[in-house]
Amino acid sequence: MKRIGITGQNGFVGSHLYNTLGLTPDKYERINFDREIFDESEKLDEFVRQCDVIIHLAAMHRHPDPEVIYHNNVDLVKKLVTSLENTGSKAHVVFSSSSQEEKYNWYGKSKKEGRELLADWAERAGGKFSGMVIPNVFGPFGKPNYNSFIATFCHKLTHGEKPVIDNDGEVKLIYVAELVQEIISQIENEGANTFYEVPHTSVNKVSEVLQKLENFKNLYFDNGEIPGLESSFDLNLFNTFRCYFDIKNHYPVKFIQHTDPRGAFVEVIRLGIGGQCSFSTTVPGITRGNHFHTRKIERFAVIKGKALIQLRKIDTDEVLDFYLDSNEPAYVDMPIWYTHNIKNIGEEELYTIFWINEPFNPEDADTYFVEV
Template sequence: MMKKIGITGQNGFVGSHLYNTLGLKPEQYKRIDFDRSFFDHPDQLDAFVKQCDVIVHLAAMNRHPDPEVIFNNNIELVKKLTDSLERTGSKAHVLFSSSSQEEKDNLYGKSKKEGRVLLADWAKKADGKFTGMIIPNVFGPFGKPNYNSFVATFCYKLTHGEIPVIDNDSEVKLIYVGELVQKIIGQIETADTKELYEVKHTSVNKVSEVLAKLENYKRLYFDNGEVPQLTSAFDLNLFNTFRCYFDIKNHYPVKFTQHTDPRGAFVEVIRLGIGGQCSFSTTVPGITRGDHFHTRKIERFAVIKGEALIQLRKIDTDEIFDFYLKGDEPAYVDMPIWYTHNIKNIGNEDLYTIFWINEAFNPEDPDTYFVKV
């Protein structure tokens, strides 16, 4: 049976990842769209709540100069949601995103704890379904720098000519946003009701260790196009996070260094500390390849002959990035995760392209989702 799922804060960091991941299985999940303005219009909020089998409450404020504003905002959102649940007699399974900061002496943590208790009280009184998720520090693509995570801040600064600064070199328990999304979906599927469900972190790292990895990615990959050695799931997730902070429009296409002599020309397409699959294709004039995206794979398109248009679009946006490449000026474009992409032969001769991807194709787990750019 298809589950109808609504996400408050669906345009936020975790919310957008959850929303997009649920969209990969339209036969299993129906997403009920939410807008922040619903909180200010009880009739619209009620209409949203009535449609949902599951509500994942992620909407919250993380940072503000005045901590009282954070506390009041987060509690107010929970109260508005519980009021709507009561008015509509909802039997939806409500999952609440709390934080490992619950036990810390700050108003953000206090707001999350009190919000969780308010929803738990609603569930007891209304015989409702509730899961209070205690979530560790989350990192991943598209987080806001200076807001969602120190990882986002470091990635942004390193790719925009700024120097990251460590305020407190402590050990941090982290979970990748894609891993967290799978935990949330797991709770949706099992329909477990737990007033307190602690989501386990997947790595522990000192802040300085994370920065050292990111600085290495900048030196090898951002500056020189070399894919670094990635020896763990954390490394791959951190690298894919880093790649999403590039100013894509101005970074690509990257011209190769071409060595010529009387025999012809030599170009190194990719240097890497990781395996994968390298392939070669020809494309006749007017034909487009691709129109798909990946959620974990690293991929490079390198044009070596002919004329090509490579297009990229982040799947939940309308902005399309166009890159024109020619074989007489060999260049490449790398595909960030969650960006649908294609390549079209716009010339009058066959287009020759080299493709590299970090995983050989596995039909049982292709990580390839077809969406028109």
């Protein structure tokens, strides 16, 4: 088992990496890191002593004064190098650099100098160093106006604002889960020191991305229809978009119910995509679920009885409660990385329709059991 520490553990990429490593606890022990550790040399030394691998992601990306970015980022690396030397560490240090290195701005300068400082330490001390030049990263839970233009667009479209394109250029992109797998491959790399450019997984014009997101808004956010997703990029972009909803106020979404003397008719889901649809009955007092997915799209639709559907983002404590009653048929969709369940809180059997965008595969279930 490797002991892994992540500086910037609570940041955009860091939190995804931390949570993904947690899916295989038999392979990786995660050494907890808080930003304040950099401010106390004793705590930083203790952190470094525990780590077989250190992923250095902590960095400032934006500030009104670019020189502040430079000094902050270089100082963090210097503190880490000092701690590596103090502890006699032979850890494998993985460093996230940027294509901005070539642009000679203050951020790029900080990344280049930080990389060189860590590479020099590895050569002197017999440690191991991997430097990764990372393209533009997007994915769930990125900060609007900070991490990615995609985060900004998603937030605006789901909060009643209109996105504006400043520069409609082509952008090389990588999805955060793809980047995490690339970092894990470096964790597992036992070879020589490396410095390389992480391959991007898609190239898109900014306007093309916005057009896709506007389509998601019109079909899905406004009308509940799952759009056609023709590529892995489309699926990743859609799952990113879904994580910017104001979930507390968006769900449950009531169906349009058509009634006549024969009874009632409700359209449960309209698809531009395939998948698997299931039906369940649940006796009173029983809870189903308590698991989460990292890529799947899932809908719970209550058609008879009363239910409590609960969601909790796995690295938070807040539980979201949604009460559904078949007198007003409704659904809740499950965002990725939210553990969820459904409980029969009525006095009769609960009838639920479950739809998921891919058939169940026991060898790649993408289902991780965690209590809400």
